[in-house]
Amino acid sequence: MTRILIADDHDVVRSGVRTILEGHADWEVVGEARDGKEAVDLALLTRPDIVVLDYGLPLVNGVEVTRQIRGRVPGVEVLVFTMHDTDSLVRDVLEAGARGFLLKSDARQFLISAVESLEAHRPFFTGKVSEALLETYLSQESTNGSGLSSREKTVVQLIAEGKTNKQIANILSISTKTVETHRAMAMRKLNLDTTAALIRYAIRNKLVEA
Numbered sequence: 001m002t003r004i005l006i007a008d009d010h011d012v013v014r015s016g017v018r019t020i021l022e023g024h025a026d027w028e029v030v031g032e033a034r035d036g037k038e039a040v041d042l043a044l045l046t047r048p049d050i051v052v053l054d055y056g057l058p059l060v061n062g063v064e065v066t067r068q069i070r071g072r073v074p075g076v077e078v079l080v081f082t083m084h085d086t087d088s089l090v091r092d093v094l095e096a097g098a099r100g101f102l103l104k105s106d107a108r109q110f111l112i113s114a115v116e117s118l119e120a121h122r123p124f125f126t127g128k129v130s131e132a133l134l135e136t137y138l139s140q141e142s143t144n145g146s147g148l149s150s151r152e153k154t155v156v157q158l159i160a161e162g163k164t165n166k167q168i169a170n171i172l173s174i175s176t177k178t179v180e181t182h183r184a185m186a187m188r189k190l191n192l193d194t195t196a197a198l199i200r201y202a203i204r205n206k207l208v209e210a
Helices: 010-020 036-046 061-073 087-096 103-121 133-140 150-160 164-170 176-190 195-204
Strands: 002-007 027-033 050-054 078-084 100-101
Touching: 002 010, 002 036, 002 103, 010 027, 010 195, 027 036, 036 050, 050 061, 050 103, 050 133, 061 078, 061 087, 061 150, 061 176, 078 087, 078 103, 087 150, 100 103, 150 164, 150 176, 150 195, 164 176, 176 195
Parallel strands: 002 027, 002 050, 050 078, 078 100
Antiparallel strands: none
16 A cells, blocks of 8 residues: 655645545555645654655745655655746755656646656656756756755745744754854845845745745
């Protein structure tokens, strides 16, 4: 029996995904999470084989959730489930350890195939993502000096959501000083000098909903 965890902040989406997955005789949905922190906690509690994970989760975004789950639950596969398929988003989720990427608009057609692929530990991608992009990305260095790292993006997202440095430190299980370092580095890279400008950047680049 393949154990699956669903993480999405919309009740209707979770219900629809669950209905599709539970139609498969050999699959069991072991939990549903409404935000990123709950997704990590449930993954540690239920030890799923596959996590179907919305990129735009509250509290902790899908990239950080993927990184934490992949690092703490041996053998788990992550299918990132999103409305967006920008190249930077794809790079971030691949770097974090996801091996599946599915647009929500393609769910009815491809969700079963995506889970079957991850069940067999094979990657699955739709949308703009192609084998060529994957090969190109994996052949490059994992960091880009001119852009934000995925951890810096997570910190910027949480700042834009109104979290304090102390709250961010608790959410990400890092020190307040490390949060301050990520914040300062992000602002330096982006050539920004105010929190308001950082929030505008987060909204423009879809790190948070406007």
